[in-house]
Amino acid sequence: MKLATLNDGTRDGKLVVVSKDLTRYCAADNIAPTLQAALDNWDRVAPELEVLARDVEHEVVPCERFHEREAMSPLPRAYQWADGSAYINHVELVRKARDSEVPESFYHDPLMYQGGSDSFLAPREDIPLGDIAWGCDMEGEVACITDDVPMGVSAEEAAGHIKLLMLVNDVSLRGLIPGELAKGFGFFQSKPASAFSPVAITPDELGEAWADCLIHLPLMVDYNGQPFGRANAGVDATFNLAQLVAHAAKTRNLCAGTIIGTGTISNKRADGGPGKPVSEGGLGYSCIAEIRMIETIYDGAPKTRFMHPGDTVRIEMRDDHNHSIFGAIEQKVVQA
């Protein structure tokens, strides 16, 4: 099934079930008022939502037209957002651009940071930027939402706790990252509010494209209206979502509604080298930092600048029939 949260003027919005083709919805707030409330009681609530989803599909309940622009992030605020770095190609490029090695541990011990989850942007909401020098960048990613996950869960067990999937734009302020990481406590100011896709889906909606706890489809990232990234989220992943959930739960329980992200989707070239731009027949990039790293590797310096007010990013994933699965994240940077 596909779920969305409509903006009804409240902080947590209103839960609705959306048709598979994203054209119509039926309010689900008589089952659970919000998506968090549904996740808090998922075992009881999910079957009721599934029944409603079938009714929406068969058009046997009154539906309204679904507009992606009216959706908030599926969880407009969440109790936890933790983002991994599953596509090590991205890390390898960062390191290569500054002539340093990737530590061997990175291939079996996931990188993960605790992100701010108190107020996400809506999928069509502007990205407020205080200063161009902050180096605003998008990061196209996949994320899952879990139910309650007990401390010490194995990756195999963690797979069963993945209840919903979404796309993410993990907005990053590249100009603030070196200073923050040098302080040793990780990201804080350099990771402002992220935005999630208009719709969250259960993994079964993906059919065979959901395998090994990864989505085996290209993530379509467009920048200022041009194709920028087409990396496949099922390729070159050192860790899958279940492994990332297990990593997060090593020393503590995770509350229902926890969001775990994959980090920037990034593919190597077929010959193992760094990927080429889409305009040159490559799979491109899911963030600007990556093309800047490749420019640095080849030309000694980056030439693509980070986002300025007016720049737009669009992040989407389509099925084999070219239908949008999650709806599109579409955001414009504005001066704050």
Added chain:
Amino acid sequence: MKLATLNDGTRDGKLVVVSKDLTRYCAADNIAPTLQAALDNWDRVAPELEVLARDVEHEVVPCERFHEREAMSPLPRAYQWADGSAYINHVELVRKARDSEVPESFYHDPLMYQGGSDSFLAPREDIPLGDIAWGCDMEGEVACITDDVPMGVSAEEAAGHIKLLMLVNDVSLRGLIPGELAKGFGFFQSKPASAFSPVAITPDELGEAWADCLIHLPLMVDYNGQPFGRANAGVDATFNLAQLVAHAAKTRNLCAGTIIGTGTISNKRADGGPGKPVSEGGLGYSCIAEIRMIETIYDGAPKTRFMHPGDTVRIEMRDDHNHSIFGAIEQKVVQA
């Protein structure tokens, strides 16, 4: 006023108003069902809670006996928990123990990490520890809860957004910290669930002890029944809570219910040197790591071990009449 969240079997508990002497309470769930709900509408709800608090004080409403052991953390789960490192003495000791300098920037740019906020321990709940080698430690701190804070707020403006104050035990797994910090993304597994004091209070409850957005009282940390720390939270703070809130809000809005912590309370000795144990007439330490650093500085190696199953910690703050202000955090480490 003093507020608490009683365990009623729900995830977010039930909001109650507690008498100043912590002996009785009156349910406030007819005003707001939970503390988060109150914070979501603080300007409207706070005056109603204040009226009820006066009625509780004058015993003109029916009250029940308040038991600290029935309290959850005031926000049993929160949308944001960010912890600063305001008492640079703590950082100076860490660095001194490994012969490195504190970067000059640390004196004007706060250290802050994004903590997990999805499931806090109750103030009397056991601390589950998976492995002694993880190096379990307490950190006694002060924290505030804010209402909605706009991006880019000044420290002066931030002061007005501090609505409630609490104590914290920021549980830390010292054995996991070096490895995680070396990876560059900050703490994650090394910071399991924290616990907060049974009661959250409005700053006016502190009278003159609340000044410059700091609490000018000793934090009483007892370890295994013995006085361990008596550092004054109003002394040696490089940053106050308003400055920490402003730091957190530099690049994004903070949602109502955001918790911002001071980091481990730590005082220098009167002559500027590292503090002595309470048993030797000093102010002691709010975490075990600090006494280990001092042992390292003087003896070349730490001798106090981290917490094992069965070890207990108690964190409290008392007013001039020796009355508990927030109730006590009292936790025992148990094998998970």
